[in-house]
Amino acid sequence: MSACEQNRNDMKTNDVVTPINPRRAPKSRNGCLRCKSKRLKCDERKPECAQCNKKSLPCPGYKTKTLVWSTKHEKLLSSKSAVNSPPESLFQSTGDFQSRDAAGEVTRNIFNHRQDGIEEVSLQNAAYVPEGESLVIPQPSQCRESEAITDSLSAIKQQLHRSTVPEFLHHLPTMLVEYYFSYVCRIFSSFDGTLNPFRSTVGRLWDGSAPIYYAIQSMAAAYLSNHFPRMNQVGLQMQRETYRCLYQNQQGLKDQDENLDKTLLTVLLVGQTTAWHDTKDLGVVHLKTAKRINRRRIEQQNGLVGVRERRQNAFFEQCILYWEMLVGFVKDDVDDFGSPELDSLESTPSLGRPSPSTPEGQKELIFPHPWTGVAPTAQDFLAQVGRLIRSHRRTQAEDLMNLDFLALDLTLPLDLPSTSPFLAQANTLEEKLLAFEPPTPSQIVDAGDLATPVHQYIALAESYRCAALLQIYRVFPSLLNLRIPSPYPFLPTTSSPQDFLLSLALHTIFLLESIPLNSGTRCLQPLILIIAASELIFPDPLAGSSITSREIEVASARRFVVGRFQEWCTCMPAKPLRRALVIVEETWRRCDGGEEVFWMDVMGDLGGGTIFG
Numbered sequence: 352m353s354a355c356e357q358n359r360n361d362m363k364t365n366d367v368v369t370p371i372n373p374r375r376a377p378k379s380r381n382g383c384l385r386c387k388s389k390r391l392k393c394d395e396r397k398p399e400c401a402q403c404n405k406k407s408l409p410c411p412g413y414k415t416k417t418l419v420w421s422t423k424h425e426k427l428l429s430s431k432s433a434v435n436s437p438p439e440s441l442f443q444s445t446g447d448f449q450s451r452d453a454a455g456e457v458t459r460n461i462f463n464h465r466q467d468g469i470e471e472v473s474l475q476n477a478a479y480v481p482e483g484e485s486l487v488i489p490q491p492s493q494c495r496e497s498e499a500i501t502d503s504l505s506a507i508k509q510q511l512h513r514s515t516v517p518e519f520l521h522h523l524p525t526m527l528v529e530y531y532f533s534y535v536c537r538i539f540s541s542f543d544g545t546l547n548p549f550r551s552t553v554g555r556l557w558d559g560s561a562p563i564y565y566a567i568q569s570m571a572a573a574y575l576s577n578h579f580p581r582m583n584q585v586g587l588q589m590q591r592e593t594y595r596c597l598y599q600n601q602q603g604l605k606d607q608d609e610n611l612d613k614t615l616l617t618v619l620l621v622g623q624t625t626a627w628h629d630t631k632d633l634g635v636v637h638l639k640t641a642k643r644i645n646r647r648r649i650e651q652q653n654g655l656v657g658v659r660e661r662r663q664n665a666f667f668e669q670c671i672l673y674w675e676m677l678v679g680f681v682k683d684d685v686d687d688f689g690s691p692e693l694d695s696l697e698s699t700p701s702l703g704r705p706s707p708s709t710p711e712g713q714k715e716l717i718f719p720h721p722w723t724g725v726a727p728t729a730q731d732f733l734a735q736v737g738r739l740i741r742s743h744r745r746t747q748a749e750d751l752m753n754l755d756f757l758a759l760d761l762t763l764p765l766d767l768p769s770t771s772p773f774l775a776q777a778n779t780l781e782e783k784l785l786a787f788e789p790p791t792p793s794q795i796v797d798a799g800d801l802a803t804p805v806h807q808y809i810a811l812a813e814s815y816r817c818a819a820l821l822q823i824y825r826v827f828p829s830l831l832n833l834r835i836p837s838p839y840p841f842l843p844t845t846s847s848p849q850d851f852l853l854s855l856a857l858h859t860i861f862l863l864e865s866i867p868l869n870s871g872t873r874c875l876q877p878l879i880l881i882i883a884a885s886e887l888i889f890p891d892p893l894a895g896s897s898i899t900s901r902e903i904e905v906a907s908a909r910r911f912v913v914g915r916f917q918e919w920c921t922c923m924p925a926k927p928l929r930r931a932l933v934i935v936e937e938t939w940r941r942c943d944g945g946e947e948v949f950w951m952d953v954m955g956d957l958g959g960g961t962i963f964g
Contacts, residue, residue, distance in 0.1 A: 384412065528557065531553075535567070553616070566589075566620040568586075626962040669720045670723075716795070717794055811872050880916070884909070884912040916929075
């Protein structure tokens with residue numbers, strides 16, 4: 352056969368497989384999804400490409416439109432007054448962090464790495480956003496409707512059967528970023544809207560900061576793992592990427608103030624959510640890092656603090672205060688981290704202390720903080736109570752281990768020498784809590800979230816005070832005996848100490864019950880509910896078999912507690928909340944069996960606690 356005839360035969364063969372000469376076809380970076388994932392050359396023939404036809408495989412088709420994230424909805428409103436927009440003064444520039452495209456390429460490389468021979472599979476437990484579509488970012492008036500949550504998840508589920516592995520992985524980073532702004536940033540703050548810094552500030556910075564980019568993906572994946580279990584591994588991978596960018600590259604810790612601010616914001620995002628991935632991870636190392644960075648920020652200000660700096664300092668210090676309160680109830684030696692000084696917090700506008708521009712005798716308006724609400728003082732008191740109790744019980748256990756029981760006079764009450772200093776501290780805290788008054792509605796600036804009006808913040812502040820008193824009176828009963836009957840109108844006036852604790856617990860439950868489920872403050876309530884629920888103990892039965900009204904109150908309150916935790920598990924990261932419910936129900940079980948137990952001891956017996964917030 353001549354060379355010309357051989358060439359003609361080859362051309363005929365090529366005509367059968369590829370009607371267009373590949374050398375003359377326009378170059379493209381696209382291709383069918385299978386060829387693209389395996390890095391094979393694709394002729395982009397329709398309906399099937401040559402590679403798929405040659406291997407007798409169904410061609411998955413082509414990606415025709417790229418899903419692009421736009422930050423236009425995340426821009427800040429212009430500041431009109433100093434009072435109405437305190438969070439918006441944060442982080443005015445993006446700095447020189449790695450760009451979104453570069454960070455996105457890293458993510459795509461992580462998830463697009465596949466072994467040859469992997470066939471197309473159906474994803475039944477993963478999340479996907481269809482091509483050319485995006486999750487809708489709700490407006491403030493819509494952002495807390497449960498229907499919107501259901502619709503978002505339904506939209507993901509409806510597309511799963513049409514997705515292929517490469518297509519799903521290609522869109523995953525974009526989907527996670529969108530889901531953060533669509534839902535996660537709302538449950539990470541007590542209010543939502545353009546004044547929510549976890550929406551507005553993060554929205555301005557995420558595409559210019561690789562650590563923030565990965566952190567918000569980690570948070571979104573952790574929440575979605577409630578509904579799509581295999582997203583748990585995605586969340587952990589994004590968490591590791593955040594750590595790599597944040598801690599291996601120390602540029603953010605050595606550069607200018609704005610980079611310290613962004614680094615601290617990233618630590619808050621990734622560190623305060625470690626329990627979303629693993630309930631045993633308390634994020635203590637990140638809390639230490641946050642406090643160290645914040646101290647460096649303050650030192651670099653050299654005492655030159657303007658209005659903008661005061662607001663930023665107040666924001667960060669109150670974030671650390673809330674975080675420290677949560678850790679203090681489940682971890683010993685929190686004082687070693689270095690607590691923020693309450694005096695420095697009280698010098699900020701958000702605590703209601705008059706500024707020089709405020710008329711004498713008039714308190715400055717209070718703008719809610721995403722994590723401390725309108726009364727960080729009450730949270731600080733509760734944080735001190737938690738640390739005091741853990742320290743007291745640890746010291747008491749050590750004293751009992753060293754006690755010579757053979758030398759004891761059993762006719763005298765046991766009085767450990769270490770009790771006195773703790774009792775004095777508890778008495779001081781009790782006096783402060785009894786004197787504490789939540790702000791009035793006229794002193795609070797509405798954050799613009801219709802689901803979280805100002806009266807809910809007031810009820811929350813009151814519940815924090817009651818929870819702190821419950822813990823003091825439970826651990827230091829001698830203080831409780833001095834308050835019966837109570838001279839304070841908000842405290843019960845019963846004569847029995849146990850009935851007093853039960854009445855105070857029911858009052859706290861009532862305060863939380865008055866706050867609707869869709870309130871933005873729900874993210875700040877779990878610890879309070881644990882404390883109050885642990886005191887829902889049925890009173891000793893009296894003679895006769897009839898059920899008393901008190902027993903009905905306890906049963907009703909318990910039913911509310913269980914229902915509220917179960918409802919929270921559907922709209923907030925579920926792992927810490929499930930852990931909390933296990934601790935509460937085990938406490939009830941032991942008390943109903945006649946044991947006298949404290950919820951912290953039950954938590955320790957069950958393997959420890961987690962971050963309940």
